[in-house]
Amino acid sequence: MAPLWFSALFSLALLGMFLVLPVWLIQGPVWGLAVLAGGLLLISSVNFMYMLRLQKWLEGPPDRPVPQGRGLWNHIFAGLHHRARLRREQQRLLSDALERFRRAVQAFPDGIIIFNQHRQIEWINANAAQHFQLDSDRDKGQALTNLIRQPDFVSYLVRGDFTSPVVFPNPRREGQTLLVQVVSYAVGENLILSRDVSDQERLDVMRRDFVANVSHELKTPLTVVAGFAEMLSDPDLEPAPEQTQHYMGLIAEQTRRMQRLIEDLLTLSVLESTTVAQREEVVDLEPLLKSLYDEALVLSTGRHRVSLKMEGYIQLQGNPQELRSALGNLVTNAIRYTPEGGEIQIRWLGTRGGGEFSVTDTGIGIAAEHIPRLTERFYRVDRGRSRETGGTGLGLAIVKHVLSHHQGVLEVDSQLGKGSRFCVRFPENRLRYGEDAVRVQSARA
Secondary structure (H helix, E strand, O other): OOOOOHHHHHHHHHHHHHHHHHHEEEEEEEEHHHHHHHHHHHHHHHHHHHHHHHHHHHHHOOOOOOOOOOOHHHHHHHHHHHHHHHHHHHHHHHHHHHHHHHHHHHHHHOOEEEEOOOOEEEEOHHHHHHHHHOOOOOOOOOOOOHHHHHHHHHHHHHHHHOOOOEEEEEOOOOOOOEEEEEEEEEOOEEEEEEEEEEEHHHHHHHHHHHHHHHHHHHHHHHHHHHHHHHHHOOOOOOOOHHHHHHHHHHHHHHHHHHHHHHHHHHHHHHHHOOOOOOOOOEEEEHHHHHHHHHHHHHHHHOOOOEEEEEEEEEEEEHHHHHHHHHHHHHHHHHHOOOOOEEEEEEEEEOOOOEEEEEEEOOOOOOOOOHHOOOOOOOOOOOHHHHHHOOOOOOHHHHHHHHHOOOEEEEEEEEEEOOOEEEEEEEEEHHHHOOHHHHHHHEEOO
């Protein structure tokens, strides 16, 4: 494209050569000057018209099309059109980049609030809006302390020391704990990062409770063993042989109690250290359930009516040791918490829809408010009665972890004073089908 000054001079040269000069030569200089003046006036009028178009375009919306022109103005408008096209392309690229950034920030797992030096909200992502119950459109421009009035947060904001985060319970969502930190990224520009740490807080509480419970559970038997051992080792005391035998029996009982507790702790530790069952194989449930039934009879010592019934597919993919531990815990609990003369029913049902193992008893039952917490470590409905029956408080926690390895689900149905039913459901993919796997056993009294 030729320079604009060259195009202008070339247009004037054409006007002089093909119009003014012939008239000058034929009609004389007066006519020649008149034609020149008329041509210049015409050119000025055309230029004025195009300048009006240019002014109107400049005053219009940015996306308005560039006007069309001829000659010199065609070059001008073509240049403007090229620049406008470049600007639109740059705007599109910037808009796409901004949209990608917004989507990335919205997908960020933490809440983000951008605010200025006056503590006015400029932008909120979805997680922050959920954490503080805010609206990204309605609350824009509002003061932070007017919307988030949690005392610990307000003090943190006023203090101005943001080197460490602040942790506080969310006043707008019960049971939620937030970790919040302010970050300055430019002069007068700050952002708030908020994170839901409720699970971490619950784990910390569970860890503290676990240590306290283990210490408490070991303290009593250790005190008994240490006391009697000190008494028996005192040369000045000479207890009668029957007293010595009684003391030794109590020491042995408390030692067994500590041994059971440590064994359960080790079992639970192994189960929690892995997310999948180890050494899985096809487990034939018939001998396993019959063994649990025989152990239940020994533990009951004739004080209960115990029955076993197996129906349908009785082969299950899993870890035999883990399954025996989990199912045995349910049978043992039923024996321990069922008064003399009660009944315990052990049942297995395997169908094409999945497997179901259940233990039903006519024992003391469990109040509804305790059922959701039964699988917590060391949780006991009645601590005194649990210790009397020899429980460690870890049995159902072990059951929960074993079932998680086998995609199983524990369901508890109980009524206080009437009995309980603990039911374990295994998914269909855990059952193994075939002619050898289908057996029907009648009830055993």
